[in-house]
Amino acid sequence: MALIVQKYGGSSVADVEAMKRVARRVVETHQxxxxxxxxxxxxxxxxxxxxxxxxxxxxxxxxREMDILLSAGERISMSLLSMAVNELGVQAQAFxxxxxxxxxxxxxxxxxxxxxxxxxxxxxxxxxxxxxVAGFQGISEDDDVTTLGRGGSxxxxxxxxxxxHADVCEIYTDVDGLFSADPRIVPKAxxxxxxTQEETLELAAHGAKILHLRxxxxxxxxxxxxxxxxxxxxxxxxxxxxxxxxxxxxxxVPSAALVDPQEDPMEQxxxxxxxxxxxxxxxxxTNLPNTPGMAARVFSICAEVGANVDMxxxxxxxxxxxxxxxxxxxxxGDAQRTLNALEAARDEIGFDQLRxxxxxxxxxxxxxxxxxxxxxxxxxxxxLSDAGINIEMISTSEIRISVVTRLDDLDRAVQAxxxxxxxxxTESEAVVYGGTGR
Amino acid sequence: MALIVQKYGGSSVADVEAMKRVARRVVETHQxxxxxxxxxxxxxxxxxxxxxxxxxxxxxxxxREMDILLSAGERISMSLLSMAVNELGVQAQAFxxxxxxxxxxxxxxxxxxxxxxxxxxxxxxxxxxxxxVAGFQGISEDDDVTTLGRGGSxxxxxxxxxxxHADVCEIYTDVDGLFSADPRIVPKAxxxxxxTQEETLELAAHGAKILHLRxxxxxxxxxxxxxxxxxxxxxxxxxxxxxxxxxxxxxxVPSAALVDPQEDPMEQxxxxxxxxxxxxxxxxxTNLPNTPGMAARVFSICAEVGANVDMxxxxxxxxxxxxxxxxxxxxxGDAQRTLNALEAARDEIGFDQLRxxxxxxxxxxxxxxxxxxxxxxxxxxxxLSDAGINIEMISTSEIRISVVTRLDDLDRAVQAxxxxxxxxxTESEAVVYGGTGR
Numbered sequence: 001m002a003l004i005v006q007k008y009g010g011s012s013v014a015d016v017e018a019m020k021r022v023a024r025r026v027v028e029t030h031q032x033x034x035x036x037x038x039x040x041x042x043x044x045x046x047x048x049x050x051x052x053x054x055x056x057x058x059x060x061x062x063x064r065e066m067d068i069l070l071s072a073g074e075r076i077s078m079s080l081l082s083m084a085v086n087e088l089g090v091q092a093q094a095f096x097x098x099x100x101x102x103x104x105x106x107x108x109x110x111x112x113x114x115x116x117x118x119x120x121x122x123x124x125x126x127x128x129x130x131x132x133v134a135g136f137q138g139i140s141e142d143d144d145v146t147t148l149g150r151g152g153s154x155x156x157x158x159x160x161x162x163x164x165h166a167d168v169c170e171i172y173t174d175v176d177g178l179f180s181a182d183p184r185i186v187p188k189a190x191x192x193x194x195x196t197q198e199e200t201l202e203l204a205a206h207g208a209k210i211l212h213l214r215x216x217x218x219x220x221x222x223x224x225x226x227x228x229x230x231x232x233x234x235x236x237x238x239x240x241x242x243x244x245x246x247x248x249x250x251x252x253v254p255s256a257a258l259v260d261p262q263e264d265p266m267e268q269x270x271x272x273x274x275x276x277x278x279x280x281x282x283x284x285x286t287n288l289p290n291t292p293g294m295a296a297r298v299f300s301i302c303a304e305v306g307a308n309v310d311m312x313x314x315x316x317x318x319x320x321x322x323x324x325x326x327x328x329x330x331x332x333g334d335a336q337r338t339l340n341a342l343e344a345a346r347d348e349i350g351f352d353q354l355r356x357x358x359x360x361x362x363x364x365x366x367x368x369x370x371x372x373x374x375x376x377x378x379x380x381x382x383x384l385s386d387a388g389i390n391i392e393m394i395s396t397s398e399i400r401i402s403v404v405t406r407l408d409d410l411d412r413a414v415q416a417x418x419x420x421x422x423x424x425x426t427e428s429e430a431v432v433y434g435g436t437g438r
Numbered sequence: 439m440a441l442i443v444q445k446y447g448g449s450s451v452a453d454v455e456a457m458k459r460v461a462r463r464v465v466e467t468h469q470x471x472x473x474x475x476x477x478x479x480x481x482x483x484x485x486x487x488x489x490x491x492x493x494x495x496x497x498x499x500x501x502r503e504m505d506i507l508l509s510a511g512e513r514i515s516m517s518l519l520s521m522a523v524n525e526l527g528v529q530a531q532a533f534x535x536x537x538x539x540x541x542x543x544x545x546x547x548x549x550x551x552x553x554x555x556x557x558x559x560x561x562x563x564x565x566x567x568x569x570x571v572a573g574f575q576g577i578s579e580d581d582d583v584t585t586l587g588r589g590g591s592x593x594x595x596x597x598x599x600x601x602x603h604a605d606v607c608e609i610y611t612d613v614d615g616l617f618s619a620d621p622r623i624v625p626k627a628x629x630x631x632x633x634t635q636e637e638t639l640e641l642a643a644h645g646a647k648i649l650h651l652r653x654x655x656x657x658x659x660x661x662x663x664x665x666x667x668x669x670x671x672x673x674x675x676x677x678x679x680x681x682x683x684x685x686x687x688x689x690x691v692p693s694a695a696l697v698d699p700q701e702d703p704m705e706q707x708x709x710x711x712x713x714x715x716x717x718x719x720x721x722x723x724t725n726l727p728n729t730p731g732m733a734a735r736v737f738s739i740c741a742e743v744g745a746n747v748d749m750x751x752x753x754x755x756x757x758x759x760x761x762x763x764x765x766x767x768x769x770x771g772d773a774q775r776t777l778n779a780l781e782a783a784r785d786e787i788g789f790d791q792l793r794x795x796x797x798x799x800x801x802x803x804x805x806x807x808x809x810x811x812x813x814x815x816x817x818x819x820x821x822l823s824d825a826g827i828n829i830e831m832i833s834t835s836e837i838r839i840s841v842v843t844r845l846d847d848l849d850r851a852v853q854a855x856x857x858x859x860x861x862x863x864t865e866s867e868a869v870v871y872g873g874t875g876r
Contacts (some may be wrong), residue, residue, distance in 0.1 A: 016494045050514065056454045057518055058525035065524075065532045069517035072510045076488065079507035080495055086503075087496035094503045099581060143537060 002167035002248040003125065004029060007039040007135065007157035011174045012231035013077050014044035022172075022231060023084035026130055030090050035125040037164065038092075039135045039157040040081050042073025063108035067137075067147045071097070074134035074153075082132045092130040095121065097137035097145070102156060104138035104146045111138055111146035113155065116163040125164075133160065151212020158215045162222035167248040169219065170227045173210055177228045177237030178203065180423040181274040185411050189418065190425035192272055194239040194257040196368050199272045200226070202400045206364035207277030225249055270369035270376065271421045276414050277362040278407060280310060281335040282392075283328055285342065287352030290316060290324040297349055298326055298342065305341045307334035311362075311395045311404065327393065329404060332358060360392065361410030364402040365417060377401050383420035389413050440605035440686040441563065442467060445477040445573065445595035449612045450669035451515050452482035460610075460669060461522035464568055468528050473563040475602065477573045477595040478519050480511025501546035505575075505585045509535070512572035512591070520570045530568040533559065535575035535583070540594065542576035542584045549576055549584035551593065554601040563602075571598065589650020596653045600660035605686040607657065608665045611648055615666045615675030616641065618861040619712040623849050627856065628863035630710055632677040632695040634806050637710045638664070640838045644802035645715030654678075663687055708807035708814065709859045714852050715800040716845060718748060719773040720830070721766055723780065725790030728754060728762040735787055736764055736780065743779045745772035749800075749833045749842065765831065767842060770796060798830065799848030802840040803855060815839050821858035827851050 006026065013019050022040075030036050050069055054061050061069075075096055082094035101117030124131040135153025140146050148155050154171060161169035178200070179189040195203075197220040204213040210228060219226050219240070229237025239257040241249070250258065288294050295314060302309050312328045330338060335356065342354055370376050380401055384391060389412060393404035405413050418424060444464065451457050460478075468474050488507055492499050499507075513534055520532035539555030562569040573591025576584050586593050592609060599607035616638070617627040633641075635658040642651045648666060657664050657678070667675025677695040679687070688696065726732050733752060740747050750766045768776060773794065780792055808814050818839055822829060827850060831842035843851050856862060 016491060019495065053454060053518060054521055057457065058521045060525065061521045062524050062531075065517040065520040068513055068532055068534070069521075072513045072517075075506055075513070076510045079503040079510075080491060082503040083492055083496045083499045083507075086500050087498065093500075094506055096506070096583075145534075 001033050001035065002252060003035040003037070003164060004252075005037045005039065005157050005161040005164070005166045005169045006172060007153060007170065008041065008081075008172045008231060009153065009174070010041040010044055010047070012172050013040060013081065016080075018231075019043070019077070019080055019084050023081060023088055025172075025231065026081075026085050026092075027088045027090045030130055036130045037121060037125060037160060037166070038081065038130060038132045039153055039160060040074065040077050040132060041135050041153040043077045043080075046073035046076065064144060067108045067111075068145045070147050071134070071137040071145045074136050078132050078134040082130075085130055085132070090130055091128070092132055093124055094132045094134075095124075096134050097156070098139035100131075100133045100160070102133075102138035102159070104140055104148065106140040106142060106144065106146065108144075108146055110149035111140065113138060113148070113159050116159060118160065118163045121160065122164060151214050154212045154215030155218055158218040158222075158224050158226070161224045162218065166224065167246065168225045168227050168252060170229060171211060171215075172229060172231040174230060174232060175210060176230045176233065176235060178208065178210060178240075178273065180272070180425075181414050181418050182209075182276060185276070185414050186274075186418045186424075188424035190423065192238045193236075193254075194241075194259075195272050197223075197240060197242050198399060199366050199368055200240050202364065202366040202397065203273055203275045206366070206400065206402060207275040207279075207362065208273070227252075269367060270373045271365055271367035271423065272369075273366055274414055274418055274423070275364045275366060276410055277364070278410065279332050280329045280360060280362055280404075281332045282357040282360045282404065283330065283335065283338065283342075284355040284357075285326045285349075285351045285353075286355065287323045288326055289350050290322050294349060295324070295326050297345075299328075301341050301345055302328075302330070302338055305334070305337045307331075307338040311393050311402065313393050329360065329362070329393065359407040360404050361407045361413070362402055362404050363410065363413050363417065364400055365421070366400045368399050370399050370401075379420060380417060383416045384413055386420075387412055387416040389416070439471050439473065440690060441473040441475070441602060442690075443475045443477065443595050443599040443602065443604045443607045444610060445591060445608065446479065446519075446610045446669060447591065447612075448479040448482055448485070450610050451478060451519065454518075456669075457481070457515070457518055457522050461519060461526055463610075463669065464519075464523050464530075465526045465528045468568055474568045475559060475563060475598060475604070476519065476568060476570045477591055477598060478512065478515050478570060479573050479591040481515045481518075484511035484514065502582060505546045505549075506583045508585050509572070509575040509583045512574050516570050516572040520568075523568055523570070528568055529566070530570055531562050532570045532572075533562075534572050535594070536577035538569075538571040538598070540571075540576035540597070542578055542586065544578040544580060544582065544584065546582075546584055548587035549578065551576060551586070551597050554597060556598065556601045559598065560602060589652050592650045592653030593656060596656040596660075596662050596664070599662045600656065604662065605684065606663045606665050606690060608667060609649060609653075610667060610669040612668060612670060613648060614668045614671065614673060616646065616648060616678075616711065618710070618863075619852050619856045620647075620714060623714070623852050624712075624856045624862075626862035628861065630676045631674075631692075632679075632697075633710050635661075635664075635678060635680050636837060637804050637806055638678045640802065640804040640835065641711055641713045644804070644838065644840060645713040645717075645800065646711070665690075707805060708811045709803055709805035709861060710807075711804055712852055712856055712861070713802045713804060714848055715802070716848065717770050718767045718798060718800055718842075719770045720795040720798045720842065721768065721773065721776065721780075722793040722795075723764045723787075723789045723791075724793060725761045726764055727788050728760050732787060733762070733764050735783075737766075739779050739783055740766075740768070740776055743772070743775045745769075745776040749831050749840065751831050767798065767800070767831065797845040798842050799845045799851070800840055800842050801848065801851050801855060802838055803859070804838045806837050808837050808839075817858060818855060821854050822851055825850055825854040827854070 078094040085092035103115040104111035181189040225241035516532040523530035541553040542549035619627040663679035
């Protein structure tokens, strides 16, 4: 008997029929003898509808009231899902974030979990009932409702799984798991059977959309095995855990995913997958005085306005070593206020121009096998060169290489690299992407 | 400076525009120098929509989850209203029932308030902010969300007003106050300037729809002055309080309503108003053995199935004094299970027939002036007789006479009695019924 935390996203509970399908799956898991804790997001567009209504009232909504407002969506879906499970003859109880003991900071809209008091949930599953918890929300020290921001429901699920020492946290979504690349760009992308937590972190951090970075960080820190899978099929998805499976988990994991790639490097593919990201912009500060501290000043200004700088390149022109150009990438939402802040500091810093380019794309090649395989970058550059694609910036970590290209080139770049590294699926590998009509 | 509790019903906050109008009124009250606590219902049909969705999932929803589900509507409206007030430059904070300290029993769907911990609300208004509280909900000893059932938001408002020692509890609705009769039936009905708590209780208990009985009982027990008025106009509505006004209240009440009718009986109209009720059914148990305890047995069976018996008449036929017919009225929703329970006890009780008549109406004449004015019932019966309307049952209290008529006769009965008691408004009394297009 395993303790399983299941998280269902908004598309999995978009309407009453979807809700009933989820309820059947919860009941099947319970009837297979497992203890089940369910974390559920708001139904379909509920949260967006609430945001729209608020926007009709004010452009300056107090954050505290916004959080109470937005938390209503998950309260509705958790109550309805609990009813649907009860209707199938299995006792279920629904819990708000507060009732589930999810204690957070008071940073409305992006609260951090500071602790979990899981007695009530633990008692519920111990009594043989299913516990259904509202995702995305918690309660602050002041007894106020908070929301966890983007990826909040994933984070709720992983945090609960960690606190309850669950055997696995299943993340249900509308695709079959993690893929070697986005199947909308690479039709021959294959589903990953198993990846390490570290690889998942790199994929999530560099554009893979299925799992939120914060939840992955949580899973990695507290060693929570994850299983990313579709709520529209019974198939295994992608397993994410390091080392050998514990006894309970072993019964759940298909044999092909049981092999620990870190124990048996022959099993470890060099490259697990390719993430891409269209949401970054590029800023170049030209003719900066090439003195110590000037680049630092640029990035301290970025930090002051909360811009999340990703890649950085500094070029010193051959003709004039007293000047340098600094180029960096950042999320598109951070660009305008960063440009404004830098412009305001133009005289102080003494640069020439700010060049702004929103039309860039980033490709990231991720694989734990890179550690022991030299020549990965050479192969990457060759594949891009053969495809006639220019590389504008490069950054690397131990298990990742990222390159920036023109936005127009990004899809072709992903396709070319996918093929070059032998990731294209063969005919026999049935790859299903997407749910039933969503 | 008065402390004013304002309650806005679902029709007052049906959409974003209505919400903004309510916000303006809240802000005006605050800017007039008063402390303001607002209790708000769910927007328009929100609660019905949630009920519909739940009904698509199950016909046997667990009460606990149903209460969490239904409480979402008020959480949405309180958050949005708080945003709308803040948008107008007045600081407001929204509070759930739990946050407002509304402690209840665990009777989901019809929880009773057992206590109020109002520190947080009191602090909020003391700090010069507006407190906005979700109506209809509270929290049980087990930390579970409860709803208060019908009239729940009125009850929340009056209970908060009592606990905070508010100077007045304003009940905003889509009509201008309490009327001498339902203006849809009697176009010449006039708005009541002031009525006693006791009269309001009788009117609410016998069919007047504007105020819920439970809230009126609360107001009477804790001596909370009420002001029932329209959120669609600035006019004074109906004032409900006994005795002289306290100093704060005095500044709010128009002079015509300041006269205490109980101090100055000449000012007290004999009749305040006429309530009517179409929602009662009539059951007759025929040929019951006329022995002590047999009628009691009938009504103990009614009590066992939770039927709310109202009027009772027992007739002993002249021809056979060993038998009696017992007739009683009860809410239509209670009729079927009462009939079933009585049928099951037929042999035990030994009656002949159960006669069931859903087509009855009840007219109730209410007025504290009745106490000192004999002849009210004679005038009532004469008016009905002149209109050719047959009286099937009669019951009286110290300040009320109720009669049961055929359902078809009810409207004519209300009109005839309204005229007979001189309640018809003159041309000069501008009576406005209904809101702006709702």
